Amino acid sequence: xxxxxxxxxxxxxxxxxxxxxxxxxxxxxxxxxxxxxxxxxxxxxxxxxxxxxxxxxxxxxxxxxxxxxxxxxxxxxxxxxxxxxxxxxxxxxxxxxxxxxxxxxxxxxxxxxxxxxxxxxxxxxxxx
Amino acid sequence: xxxxxxxxxxxxxxxxxxxxxxxxxxxxxxxxxxxxxxxxxxxxxxxxxxxxxxxxxxxxxxxxxxxxxxxxxxxxxxxxxxxxxxxxxxxxxxxxxxxxxxxxxxxxxxxxxxxxxxxxxxxxxxxxxxxxxxxxxxxxxxxxxxxxxxxxxxxxxxxxxxxxxxxxxxxxxxxxxxxxxxxxxxxxxxxxxxxxxxxxxxxxxxxxxxxxxxxxxxxxxxxxxxxxxxxxxxxxxxxxxxxxxxxxxxxxxxxxxxxxxxxxxxxxxxxxxxxxxxxxxxxxxxxxxxxxxxxxxxxxxxxxxxxxxxxxxxxxxxxxxxxxxxxxxxxxxxxxxxxxxxxxxxxxxxxxxxxxxxxxxxxxxxxxxxxxxxxxxxxxxxxxxxxxxxxxxxxxxxxxxxxxxxxxxxxxxxxxxxxxxxxxxxxxxxxxxxxxxxxxxxxxxxxxxxxxxxxxxxxxxxxxxxxxxxxxxxxxxxxxxxxxxxxxxxxxxxxxxxxxxxxxxxxxxx
Numbered sequence: 001x002x003x004x005x006x007x008x009x010x011x012x013x014x015x016x017x018x019x020x021x022x023x024x025x026x027x028x029x030x031x032x033x034x035x036x037x038x039x040x041x042x043x044x045x046x047x048x049x050x051x052x053x054x055x056x057x058x059x060x061x062x063x064x065x066x067x068x069x070x071x072x073x074x075x076x077x078x079x080x081x082x083x084x085x086x087x088x089x090x091x092x093x094x095x096x097x098x099x100x101x102x103x104x105x106x107x108x109x110x111x112x113x114x115x116x117x118x119x120x121x122x123x124x125x126x127x128x
Numbered sequence: 129x130x131x132x133x134x135x136x137x138x139x140x141x142x143x144x145x146x147x148x149x150x151x152x153x154x155x156x157x158x159x160x161x162x163x164x165x166x167x168x169x170x171x172x173x174x175x176x177x178x179x180x181x182x183x184x185x186x187x188x189x190x191x192x193x194x195x196x197x198x199x200x201x202x203x204x205x206x207x208x209x210x211x212x213x214x215x216x217x218x219x220x221x222x223x224x225x226x227x228x229x230x231x232x233x234x235x236x237x238x239x240x241x242x243x244x245x246x247x248x249x250x251x252x253x254x255x256x257x258x259x260x261x262x263x264x265x266x267x268x269x270x271x272x273x274x275x276x277x278x279x280x281x282x283x284x285x286x287x288x289x290x291x292x293x294x295x296x297x298x299x300x301x302x303x304x305x306x307x308x309x310x311x312x313x314x315x316x317x318x319x320x321x322x323x324x325x326x327x328x329x330x331x332x333x334x335x336x337x338x339x340x341x342x343x344x345x346x347x348x349x350x351x352x353x354x355x356x357x358x359x360x361x362x363x364x365x366x367x368x369x370x371x372x373x374x375x376x377x378x379x380x381x382x383x384x385x386x387x388x389x390x391x392x393x394x395x396x397x398x399x400x401x402x403x404x405x406x407x408x409x410x411x412x413x414x415x416x417x418x419x420x421x422x423x424x425x426x427x428x429x430x431x432x433x434x435x436x437x438x439x440x441x442x443x444x445x446x447x448x449x450x451x452x453x454x455x456x457x458x459x460x461x462x463x464x465x466x467x468x469x470x471x472x473x474x475x476x477x478x479x480x481x482x483x484x485x486x487x488x489x490x491x492x493x494x495x496x497x498x499x500x501x502x503x504x505x506x507x508x509x510x511x512x513x514x515x516x517x518x519x520x521x522x523x524x525x526x527x528x529x530x531x532x533x534x535x536x537x538x539x540x541x542x543x544x545x546x547x548x549x550x551x552x553x554x555x556x557x558x559x560x561x562x563x564x565x566x567x568x569x570x571x572x573x574x575x576x577x578x579x580x581x582x583x584x585x586x587x588x589x590x591x592x593x594x595x596x597x598x599x600x601x602x603x604x605x606x607x608x609x610x611x612x613x614x615x616x617x618x619x620x621x622x623x624x625x626x627x628x629x630x631x632x633x634x635x636x637x638x
Contacts, residue, residue: 013423019430022439057419113426113462116433 005127006047008032010040010066011055011084020053023116024123037061041069044076051080051126053119054106067106080126082119083109147180147266147273158273159183159201163193163219164208164235169258173206176262177269190214194222202230204272206256209236209243217247224251229279231272235260299376299397302383303332303345305390319365319376319397338363341378345393348380353388357484358522362400375401377480400479407476414472418465425462429455467599471582474530474603478610481524488519488553488560495532496551499540506545510536513552521560521631527607534600535564535627542625543568559613559630570621579617580605604629 007029011017014035021031032047034040038060044052052070056063063083070076083106107126110119160182162173170186177184185202187193189211197205205223209216220232234247237258244255253275256268293300299316303309309327312335317327320336327335333342344359351357359380366373377398383391432455434440436448443451489512496512503510521528532551539549547567554561571579578584582602608615613631 013427016423016427016430019427019434022434023437026437026439112422113429113459116430116437 004028004030005050006030006032007123008034008040008043008047008049008052010034010037010052010058010063012036012058013055016055020114020116020119023120024053027120027124029123029127037063037066040066044070044079048076049079051082051123053082053084053123055084071105080108081106082122082126084114085109085111147270157181157183158203158269158276159185160204160206160269161185161187161193161196161202162206163187163190163211163216164206165189165211166208169208169235172262173265176265180266180269182269190216190219193219197223197227197230201227203276204269205230205232207232207234207252209234209247217250220247220250220252231276233268233272297399299395301332301336301395301397302392303395304392305349307332307345307349307393309335310392316397319374319399338365341395344378344380345395348382348393349390351382351390355485356382356384358482360480360482362404362480372401374399375404379480398480403479407479411472411476415469418469422462422465425458425465429458429462432458471599471603471606474527475606478527478606481527481610483522483524485520486523486525486528488521488562489515491525491528491532492551492553492562495529495536498533499536502537502540503549506540506543506547508540508543508546509548510540511548511550513550515553519553519555519560521611521633523611523631524607527610531604531607531629532562532564534604535562538600539564539566539568539625542566547624555633558633560633562629562631563626565624565626567624570623570625571617571619572621576617576619580615 007024009017009020009024009031010033011020012035017033017035021033024031032043032049034043036058040052040054041061043049044066052066054063054066067081067083070079070081108122110122158181160173160177162170162184164170164173164186165188174184174186182204185196187196191214193205193207194214196202207216207219207223216234216236220234223230223232228251231253232251233254233256234252235256235258236243247255253272254268256264293311293313296313297315299319300311300313301309301316302311309330309332312322312327317323317335320338322335324330324335332345336342340361340363344361348359361378363376363378364373365376377400379396379398381394381396383394385391432451435443436451436455492512496510499510536549536551543549543566549564549566551565552563554563575584580601582599584601605615608629608631611631613629616628616630617625618628619625
């Protein structure tokens with residue numbers, strides 16, 4: 001069997017990162033963790049995960065900015081980005097239009113509160 | 129032809145025209161001057177009109193008549209055409225040029241068509257062909273008094289309106305179809321820092337340089353006949369250093385005639401600076417609290433789910449059951465926080481919302497269609513009763529949809545299986561009404577007082593298991609309030625509930 005795929009879990013709430021990671025590991029993936037956007041970018045460049053599970057509202061650098069950096073980088077853009085969005089933002093969409101009119105596309109999204117089974121199904125789709 | 133008809137109509141039912149009554153209705157004692165060289169006519173007019181309550185003076189000829197008119201104002205002048213010295217026609221021209229308000233009635237022995245046209249052109253009000261009966265005189269005078277009264281009413285109304293508009297704290301600007309200013313009250317000129325003395329007649333673009341407002345007026349003027357909507361925007365007006373910028377809610381309303389042709393645009397400016405500030409503070413607070421509550425709740429939920437999944441070791445059935453319940457509770461708390469955010473968003477949106485002409489029945493039909501499957505799932509008979517005629521209101525479409533969907537989904541939730549829900553629109557002379565009536569559990573009299581309060585939910589043995597956050601009716605109430613409407617509820621426990629929303633029928637057409 002090939003090497004286990006690496007999944008990066010990013011959220012500013014360590015408890016949430018921990019809970020999601022347990023589920024991800026239980027499904028047989030390797031897990032990397034980051035707690036804000038800047039840290040996430042470092043880990044992404046360093047470890048090149050297969051999928052990034054990415055919170056939107058984070059200090060230092062938000063999820064949209066991280067997503068844009070990934071998708072504008074030829075070396076990284078094949079990495080799948082799954083956004084975690086709060087329902088209150090009611091725009092349940094993977095595209096985001098910046099102030100300058102540019103649009104960023106994530107690969108998928110899961111609304112909070114997260115349905116872990118749904119999340120794992122999406123992660124599975126992007127790993128196969 | 130038309131005037132002849134009028135006269136006949138005037139004469140026939142009141143054989144004795146009650147000139148006295150008409151005079152009593154006006155607040156002045158009509159002053160009449162009779163200018164005629166025939167003593168017989170002078171006497172007759174004087175006697176008859178005095179009896180009827182007029183103050184009557186007599187002049188022997190044109191020159192004397194004009195002199196008397198210079199000394200004091202006459203409401204009505206009865207003028208003979210054929211007199212020695214100055215002719216009636218010359219007197220008429222002179223009089224009209226200096227006293228345009230005075231009503232002149234021509235007395236003439238030979239009323240030819242040519243003559244009539246000539247005198248009418250010079251401003252005569254009516255004719256009295258000689259010889260005339262007392263009744264004919266009464267009718268003509270009564271008509272003249274009616275006309276004076278109408279003119280006075282218009283003048284009074286105009287100045288009352290002017291005082292009202294000038295004392296408003298809202299800015300009001302009226303432009304005609306050529307986008308020239310027809311009216312601009314002091315509040316409006318102050319908001320846009322306009323110091324010009326007279327703006328009436330100027331192009332609106334020379335008076336206001338705020339491009340948003342000019343654009344709105346253009347858009348409102350360009351609306352096709354079949355469309356009628358109010359255009360709303362918020363405009364920020366910088367007030368220079370040291371002074372706070374103004375936030376102004378601007379509403380542009382087309383002003384149309386009976387044939388739906390645009391006569392011009394009425395623009396209303398409402399200073400919402402303070403409101404916006406308070407609202408910002410409030411929504412910042414609500415969203416801060418909601419986010420701070422939501423994120424930890426979501427995190428707890430995640431952790432519970434991980435345990436429930438057996439990732440932290442095997443669970444007994446009992447443990448599984450308890451954790452599932454606590455997970456469901458936390459989920460609904462998180463839902464509540466989301467709805468609180470929605471409410472705060474809706475309320476901010478109500479400060480300055482766009483309105484358009486809405487057909488209530490059409491909207492209701494759409495919503496009934498939308499909720500059909502939910503109703504069918506509970507075997508509830510959900511129908512939209514047809515109205516006698518189409519009912520229109522001026523309202524915000526998204527808001528009104530929110531109202532309908534809240535009321536209908538509530539009705540479905542609080543009606544037992546096999547019940548009936550009816551939705552319909554009707555109207556009376558001032559209001560358009562939305563009705564939603566169900567055969568549900570009903571609301572107890574104690575609870576009725578509180579149902580529009582935020583987070584209030586009636587709970588009894590029947591409704592205990594119905595989910596909800598208790599914000600739906602609070603949202604409905606806020607929206608109805610912002611449309612200057614009222615909401616009424618009649619309910620009998622175990623028989624059903626009937627919600628009635630009355631919205632003012634705003635008429636923008638003349």
